[in-house]
Amino acid sequence: MADIGSDVFFATIPELNAHLKAGDFSAEDLARAFARRLEQLGPRYNALALPLPQDAIRKGQTVDKDIKRGRLRGPLQGIPYGVKDLISYAGHPTTWGAKPYAGQVFDYNATVVDKLDAVGAVICGKLSTVELAGGGGYRYPAASLTGPGLNPWDRSRWSGGSSSGPGAAVAAGLVPFAIGSETSGSIVTPASYCGVTALRPTYGLVSRHGAMALSWTLDKLGPFGRSAEDCGLILQVIAGKDGKDPGSAGRGFYYTPQYSRPMKELKAAYAPVDFNERADASARPAFAEALRVLKDTGLQVTEIQWPQMPYGAVLSAILAAEEASIFEPLITSGKVDQLADQAQIAGLKAAMDVPARDYLKAQRIRRMMQDRLLRLFGEVDVLIAPGRSGPASKVTDRLDAGGPPGASVQGGFQGIIQAGNLAGLPALVLPCGFAENLPVALQLVGPPFSENALLAMGREFQAKTDWHKRRPPGAA
Amino acid sequence: MKAKLTRRKLAQTLLGGAAVDAIAQTMTPPTPDADLKAARDRLKATSDTLAAQNVPLDVEPAFQFKA
Numbered sequence: 055m056a057d058i059g060s061d062v063f064f065a066t067i068p069e070l071n072a073h074l075k076a077g078d079f080s081a082e083d084l085a086r087a088f089a090r091r092l093e094q095l096g097p098r099y100n101a102l103a104l105p106l107p108q109d110a111i112r113k114g115q116t117v118d119k120d121i122k123r124g125r126l127r128g129p130l131q132g133i134p135y136g137v138k139d140l141i142s143y144a145g146h147p148t149t150w151g152a153k154p155y156a157g158q159v160f161d162y163n164a165t166v167v168d169k170l171d172a173v174g175a176v177i178c179g180k181l182s183t184v185e186l187a188g189g190g191g192y193r194y195p196a197a198s199l200t201g202p203g204l205n206p207w208d209r210s211r212w213s214g215g216s217s218s219g220p221g222a223a224v225a226a227g228l229v230p231f232a233i234g235s236e237t238s239g240s241i242v243t244p245a246s247y248c249g250v251t252a253l254r255p256t257y258g259l260v261s262r263h264g265a266m267a268l269s270w271t272l273d274k275l276g277p278f279g280r281s282a283e284d285c286g287l288i289l290q291v292i293a294g295k296d297g298k299d300p301g302s303a304g305r306g307f308y309y310t311p312q313y314s315r316p317m318k319e320l321k322a323a324y325a326p327v328d329f330n331e332r333a334d335a336s337a338r339p340a341f342a343e344a345l346r347v348l349k350d351t352g353l354q355v356t357e358i359q360w361p362q363m364p365y366g367a368v369l370s371a372i373l374a375a376e377e378a379s380i381f382e383p384l385i386t387s388g389k390v391d392q393l394a395d396q397a398q399i400a401g402l403k404a405a406m407d408v409p410a411r412d413y414l415k416a417q418r419i420r421r422m423m424q425d426r427l428l429r430l431f432g433e434v435d436v437l438i439a440p441g442r443s444g445p446a447s448k449v450t451d452r453l454d455a456g457g458p459p460g461a462s463v464q465g466g467f468q469g470i471i472q473a474g475n476l477a478g479l480p481a482l483v484l485p486c487g488f489a490e491n492l493p494v495a496l497q498l499v500g501p502p503f504s505e506n507a508l509l510a511m512g513r514e515f516q517a518k519t520d521w522h523k524r525r526p527p528g529a530a
Numbered sequence: 531m532k533a534k535l536t537r538r539k540l541a542q543t544l545l546g547g548a549a550v551d552a553i554a555q556t557m558t559p560p561t562p563d564a565d566l567k568a569a570r571d572r573l574k575a576t577s578d579t580l581a582a583q584n585v586p587l588d589v590e591p592a593f594q595f596k597a
Binding site: 190191271364367368370371374396397399400401403404405407408409412414415416417418419420421422424 | 559560562565566568569570572573575576577579580581583585589590591592593
């Protein structure tokens with residue numbers, strides 16, 4: 055077996071692809087190395103839900119045969135990856151991170167798994183998730199079958215949720231990329247906390263068939279990777295029309311960096327209070343420097359006021375009503391009491407009583423929000439905000455103990471995660487520095503189906519910075 | 531006869547009863563019933579926020595939501 059050094063564990067997809075093409079190692083070698091690393095180090099971060107070494111090795115062997123016969127299937131061929139454990143992989147447990155579903159096995163793959171398999175990507179394992187992707191609202195990071203997600207940069211800190219495993223596993227070099235999900239913040243938060251590049255796609259762009267439903271009108275699947283370019287290459291494979299997903303937008307995505315508009319033609323907006331007041335004091339220098347770098351790319355950056363609307367209340371009502379309907383059998387059977395987090399149990403039970411009028415009104419206000427945000431995107435191409443206001447919280451901290459410092463500051467993009475999810479907008483998370491020796495990140499939010507523009511800005515930013523290349527201490 | 535000195539009694543002696551009670555209250559995890567009441571209260575607050583919003587009659591819900 056070829057010697058696979060630590061640089062390979064932190065290589066981008068094009069770099070791994072070049073190694074495979076050059077014959078530096080085989081796809082089987084790569085599959086064995088990542089599968090072993092994920093199995094050995096995944097538990098260190100509570101990032102691993104299920105190792106799949108035999109599947110990985112078999113797939114690696116198949117890829118080697120394909121390459122030998124000239125059956126080339128694109129840049130993801132032979133690249134190992136993991137999926138959040140709410141995405142089904144036929145014949146293996148898909149626990150949704152929750153005890154009541156610990157023995158659940160589906161006999162079909164999620165569409166994203168089939169799409170990745172078709173291009174020769176190599177599944178190495180299922181990655182941890184907060185139980186039921188956090189449905190009901192959890193009090194502690196420990197709300198998971200696999201325990202609290204531990205941050206590779208500091209294991210006393212949380213890796214973020216609910217895609218805890220994808221964030222930590224990519225950050226620690228346990229997989230080159232991973233597929234996570236977001237209903238409201240579950241990609242943006244772990245990517246920000248773990249210092250990983252990630253993309254929340256436009257609602258409907260990536261099929262959710264075979265993934266646990268938490269909210270039919272909010273759920274999205276998206277990639278965690280080493281760079282904006284990696285996210286573009288992954289999205290090109292997993293996006294596309296799917297008749298099995300009623301929310302499918304019916305369109306694909308072609309990653310076209312060659313057709314990017316020049317940065318100087320693009321307009322971006324931010325709210326200064328997000329960077330000067332709402333952000334944690336320790337993170338402000340990193341955020342300010344990141345803004346400066348973005349301006350240096352030629353991007354036209356202006357200051358604006360974010361439309362103030364009741365994003366939190368609208369999202370809360372919609373999510374509560376939809377999750378209560380989805381998990382009604384769990385709640386009414388009493389099995390909900392097997393969940394690890396008492397606050398989450400209470401949240402799901404209470405959600406059963408959301409009046410229809412609240413759900414309908416929330417959906418009507420959501421329509422108004424969507425219109426308002428789309429009008430905003432008539433003036434600017436992208437909104438810039440911190441991914442989270444500061445670095446990862448302590449793994450023992452209560453998550454319901456009040457908002458972050460600066461949460462009461464008015465006028466900024468307060469609720470940009472909720473607003474972005476309610477309007478189905480894509481967001482790209484870019485690591486942009488450190489605070490308290492932990493990563494912090496920016497998020498770029500664009501209008502629906504603007505992924506190529508966001509990725510272009512991400513590539514420009516990452517060409518001028520190396521935050522996305524940093525490695526957690528002890529993970530090399 | 532030996533008097534048993536518990537950590538709570540020692541803390542009460544050192545800090546005063548009110549302070550210890552306050553600490554104990556914050557450290558005690560809420561009961562399931564208290565959590566359920568808190569969750570219902572949050573949804574009631576959400577409902578009140580929504581009720582205060584004016585929505586034009588011609589705005590339809592985002593049911594078949596497409597971005």
